[in-house]
Amino acid sequence: MKNQRTNPVLPRLNDKRTEVSVPQSQMFDIKASFVEYRKQNPGEPTYDSSQGDGGASLPGVPQHILQWAYKALLSNGTGYGKPAGSEAYRKAVVEDYWQSKYLSPENVVSCCGGRDALLKAYAAVQYLSGTEGGFILVSQVPWISYKWGPYMVGSNTLCATGDEYNSWAITKDSITESVRYAAYCGKRVSCLVITSPDNPTGRYTSLEEQVGLIRHAFSKGIPYVLCDWIYHWVSDYGPYDLNKFYSYFTGCERDRIIVMDGLTKSLGASNIRNAHLLASVEVCNTIARRASHGVIPGFYGEAVAYCAYKAGFQEVSRHTTKPISESREIVKSFLDKHRIRAIVDQGYYAFIDVEEWLLKECMSSSSELGIWLARHHGFAIVPGSYFHEVASNWIRFSYALPPEETKRNLEKLYSLWNK
Numbered sequence: 001m002k003n004q005r006t007n008p009v010l011p012r013l014n015d016k017r018t019e020v021s022v023p024q025s026q027m028f029d030i031k032a033s034f035v036e037y038r039k040q041n042p043g044e045p046t047y048d049s050s051q052g053d054g055g056a057s058l059p060g061v062p063q064h065i066l067q068w069a070y071k072a073l074l075s076n077g078t079g080y081g082k083p084a085g086s087e088a089y090r091k092a093v094v095e096d097y098w099q100s101k102y103l104s105p106e107n108v109v110s111c112c113g114g115r116d117a118l119l120k121a122y123a124a125v126q127y128l129s130g131t132e133g134g135f136i137l138v139s140q141v142p143w144i145s146y147k148w149g150p151y152m153v154g155s156n157t158l159c160a161t162g163d164e165y166n167s168w169a170i171t172k173d174s175i176t177e178s179v180r181y182a183a184y185c186g187k188r189v190s191c192l193v194i195t196s197p198d199n200p201t202g203r204y205t206s207l208e209e210q211v212g213l214i215r216h217a218f219s220k221g222i223p224y225v226l227c228d229w230i231y232h233w234v235s236d237y238g239p240y241d242l243n244k245f246y247s248y249f250t251g252c253e254r255d256r257i258i259v260m261d262g263l264t265k266s267l268g269a270s271n272i273r274n275a276h277l278l279a280s281v282e283v284c285n286t287i288a289r290r291a292s293h294g295v296i297p298g299f300y301g302e303a304v305a306y307c308a309y310k311a312g313f314q315e316v317s318r319h320t321t322k323p324i325s326e327s328r329e330i331v332k333s334f335l336d337k338h339r340i341r342a343i344v345d346q347g348y349y350a351f352i353d354v355e356e357w358l359l360k361e362c363m364s365s366s367s368e369l370g371i372w373l374a375r376h377h378g379f380a381i382v383p384g385s386y387f388h389e390v391a392s393n394w395i396r397f398s399y400a401l402p403p404e405e406t407k408r409n410l411e412k413l414y415s416l417w418n419k
Helices: 027-040 063-076 087-097 113-129 144-153 172-184 207-219 242-247 281-291 299-311 318-337 355-361 366-377 403-417
Strands: 108-111 135-138 156-159 189-195 224-228 257-262 275-278 342-344 349-353 394-398
Touching (some): 063 299, 113 144, 113 224, 144 156, 207 242, 275 281
Parallel strands (some): 189 224, 224 257
Antiparallel strands (some): 342 349
């Protein structure tokens, strides 16, 4: 297997002379291919393991939570909300959801989903650290919107060096190397992003590992670290303990850490559009001031979150977390049985090495395989090449599905592999 150790930056840099043209997410190409197959093959079965949306493939938000939130919306009315979110919502995030000993509602910003939260965070850290046009440092095989999102706020993306035998995880050495590379480009790293469980690889990073990476990033002059925990409820280890996490840091260090979480994965609430950021009052106020001229969070999304937090989030999210946990065991057993090399950790993605399949079919990369599967067999996966060229021999298989459907999709995929 190839073990690439490159530290590529996307081909162009945002600077005073030029801006990068941001393409549409390739995830929509998968959906288009699926539509094409259904048109040409009416009545034929399809197999969708591309989902990053549990609300599309699992039951989604429980009806009683949606109805409770709708009553709150009727009572609240449809006028503008507050740029950082309603007071009741922010209080529920701190007290009911996180049960935090370190935070107050002033440390919470409500956002219209994870992408909105990330863009707001990127803009704030650049402004506050004086690193406009700097790099957002992500893993070598990042989620597609990590790859392109920074360019939308005048920043740049830097992919840390990685090793496929370590799931392309960010390491202390790769942080050091990335800071040096940024300096070589005449720029600084504005923010390190640590996401766990990871999209697309599913790799899980313990709190202790994250603490070590954060401290190393600070020692190398990186002003902020953003921890994306949006998949952490979809884990056999349970959600992260925020109080334990914060206990490792001083107050000044905590002011440089931003935590992101939301409803998308744990509650199957993709189109509800609610996520939140936990950050210093300075960061939160900066985001809120800018949001007052930009995107103000919608009340209904906040109401759904508020009701879910008040009802007891562990129980409310069980309809999502339970079938995913069962599907994870099916995936692990199936791939082990057939001796298929893969990363199956937490979250709800398995990252599968398909180099043997590509060689057999004389295909150049997993993107070619993905198109062939969707157009000719009604089977959707996400090619690893969509995330980064070093993962061109891999595919992302989603098991955000009922267990019986996960098993059916694996068996179909294996039969096509061995055709």
